[in-house]
Amino acid sequence: MEIRMAGVTKTFGEDITALEDVFLNVPKGDFVYLVGPTGSGKTTLLRILNRELLPTRGQALVGEYNLRKLRRTRVCHYRRAVGMVFQDYRLLEDRSALENVAFVLEAVGASRKEAIDRAGEVLDCVGMWRRRFLFPRELSGGEQQRVSIARSIANDPLLLLCDEPTGNLDPQTAGEIMQLLLSINASGTTLLMATHNRYLVDAYRQRVVELKMGRIVRDQERGRYEIDEEL
Amino acid sequence: MRSFRFALRDTVRLIRQSPGVSGLTFLTVLVVFFFVGSSFLLALNTRHVISVVEGELVIQAYLQPKGNLDEVRKKAANIPHVTGVRPISSEQALELLKARLGNQSAAVTLLGENPLPASVEVRVDKASSVAGVARELVSMPQVEDVVYAGKVAEKLARLSRFAEVFSLFLLAFAGLAGALVLYNTIRVAIYSRKQEIEVMLLVGALPGFVALPFVFLGVFWGFTGTVAASLVLGILYKSFVVSVQNTLPFIQLLDNPDLFLKLGIVLVGSGIALSWLCSWFAVERHIAEAMKPS
Numbered sequence: 437m438e439i440r441m442a443g444v445t446k447t448f449g450e451d452i453t454a455l456e457d458v459f460l461n462v463p464k465g466d467f468v469y470l471v472g473p474t475g476s477g478k479t480t481l482l483r484i485l486n487r488e489l490l491p492t493r494g495q496a497l498v499g500e501y502n503l504r505k506l507r508r509t510r511v512c513h514y515r516r517a518v519g520m521v522f523q524d525y526r527l528l529e530d531r532s533a534l535e536n537v538a539f540v541l542e543a544v545g546a547s548r549k550e551a552i553d554r555a556g557e558v559l560d561c562v563g564m565w566r567r568r569f570l571f572p573r574e575l576s577g578g579e580q581q582r583v584s585i586a587r588s589i590a591n592d593p594l595l596l597l598c599d600e601p602t603g604n605l606d607p608q609t610a611g612e613i614m615q616l617l618l619s620i621n622a623s624g625t626t627l628l629m630a631t632h633n634r635y636l637v638d639a640y641r642q643r644v645v646e647l648k649m650g651r652i653v654r655d656q657e658r659g660r661y662e663i664d665e666e667l
Numbered sequence: 668m669r670s671f672r673f674a675l676r677d678t679v680r681l682i683r684q685s686p687g688v689s690g691l692t693f694l695t696v697l698v699v700f701f702f703v704g705s706s707f708l709l710a711l712n713t714r715h716v717i718s719v720v721e722g723e724l725v726i727q728a729y730l731q732p733k734g735n736l737d738e739v740r741k742k743a744a745n746i747p748h749v750t751g752v753r754p755i756s757s758e759q760a761l762e763l764l765k766a767r768l769g770n771q772s773a774a775v776t777l778l779g780e781n782p783l784p785a786s787v788e789v790r791v792d793k794a795s796s797v798a799g800v801a802r803e804l805v806s807m808p809q810v811e812d813v814v815y816a817g818k819v820a821e822k823l824a825r826l827s828r829f830a831e832v833f834s835l836f837l838l839a840f841a842g843l844a845g846a847l848v849l850y851n852t853i854r855v856a857i858y859s860r861k862q863e864i865e866v867m868l869l870v871g872a873l874p875g876f877v878a879l880p881f882v883f884l885g886v887f888w889g890f891t892g893t894v895a896a897s898l899v900l901g902i903l904y905k906s907f908v909v910s911v912q913n914t915l916p917f918i919q920l921l922d923n924p925d926l927f928l929k930l931g932i933v934l935v936g937s938g939i940a941l942s943w944l945c946s947w948f949a950v951e952r953h954i955a956e957a958m959k960p961s
């Protein structure tokens with residue numbers, strides 16, 4: 437799905453401005469890194485796109501959805517088309533990895549068997565097949581992160597929002613996850629990835645959007661993690 | 668159908684997750700609906716006792732010596748609120764007197780000519796109608812005198828009005844208590860699964876789908892609680908009736924199997940309806956809150 441944000445500002449309370457006057461167009465099928473120091477507004481931008489937050493000002497359009505004016509059932513439809521990897525994973529503590537993925541599939545209408553099959557499949561993709569029966573508390577941070585990635589892609593989303601999807605992974609695993617995300621992107625899914633991982637951004641060159649204090653300060657095709665001196 | 672099965676599985680999970688809370692919920696619903704049922708029975712019995720007494724309220728209207736019994740009977744029957752008129756000719760009155768005197772009935776013959784007037788015995792629908800009907804009767808030219816228990820009728824009328832209001836009040840109160848208990852039970856269940864609901868909504872589960880297990884949970888408690896309450900109430904009431912019959916035989920309490928069946932159906936039915944409403948309301952409110960973007 438195509439993203440069009442125009443003049444988006446998000447404030448919390450009186451004095452916190454998390455995003456300020458953001459204009460961002462992402463064509464369908466694009467891959468975009470969101471970079472910037474901590475607190476610069478990356479998560480806020482993704483949460484607006486997931487419709488957890490409403491922009492204080494400005495327009496946010498994704499595909500045919502105007503995120504400011506969505507009725508409740510439309511929100512559900514929209515979210516089915518969007519996958520999100522949360523910075524804090526948001527796994528359910530009382531279910532195994534497999535159930536964590538399967539339940540969201542069942543929640544959007546898959547049969548029990550379809551859900552279990554598909555959940556196993558995507559857990560295999562992120563290298564968690566052998567640990568599928570373990571509970572979140574029995575998994576390392578990186579393993580939980582991978583389950584959360586599996587959950588976000590299980591539904592074949594048209595737009596995938598990843599908030600620090602490799603934050604807890606070693607370089608080797610991070611590279612594998614990156615390959616997975618790239619292959620999902622190659623199949624047509626628009627992908628936004630907020631990251632602090634300099635190595636990945638520099639190794640797999642894609643469009644880079646840099647935020648600072650809530651403003652877009654750089655938008656570069658095939659950019660690096662930091663401003664290219666040559667340019 | 669799929670989501671129905673999923674929701675049922677989830678409901679079972681909710682119940683099993685915390686057996687302590689489940690047991691407590693069951694007991695609370697049972698007690699509350701026992702209370703609802705008891706107030707219902709109390710209301711029914713009060714009415715029953717009152718209507719039995721009311722049914723025994725009669726007005727005796729004695730005719731003038733030349734009065735026409737049949738005419739008075741017809742007129743009396745046409746007065747509103749009159750449910751029955753029994754004509755008693757002076758011969759019949761004499762017979763009744765004789766019967767009452769038993770072996771001394773021979774004394775009656777000493778009276779010579781029959782001195783007893785003819786009369787009509789009028790029954791009315793409820794105590795509050797007695798005074799009005801008596802006035803109507805006394806205004807008839809053929810009627811000489813009217814005798815009725817005025818004070819008793821008045822008191823009874825007041826009592827029956829009070830009982831009606833009181834029992835309605837009690838019933839409403841008990842129902843409200845039941846609704847509150849169910850509502851809060853569901854709220855606790857929702858609260859314990861807040862995170863899960865949030866995640867489900869974030870991945871695009873429909874609100875109805877998210878709500879279903881909680882609505883089922885509420886209906887489950889409403890149903891089991893009221894069935895148990897009906898059984899306990901039935902058993903206790905039965906033994907109560909028996910002991911009342913033994914100690915206070917003049918009080919007639921309602922006691923027929925048909926009544927118990929009806930009461931059970933009413934209790935369980937209202938339990939299901941109430942729990943459905945309450946849990947739906949509770950979960951709907953939570954979902955609306957959770958889906959509101961900030």
Ligand SMILES: Nc1ncnc2c1ncn2[C@@H]1O[C@H](COP(=O)(O)OP(=O)(O)OP(=O)(O)O)[C@@H](O)[C@H]1O
Pocket residue numbers: 448452453454472473474475476477478479480481523
């Ligand atoms: N719900 C909230 N209430 C108040 N302030 C908030 C809220 N969410 C975010 N903020 C503020 O908005 C700013 C941007 O936060 P955001 O989470 O978007 O940063 P980020 O770029 O994702 O940072 P990080 O790289 O550490 O994840 C921060 O200053 C943060 O304190």
Ligand SMILES: [Mg+2]
Pocket residue numbers: 478479480523599
């Ligand atoms: Mg963040």
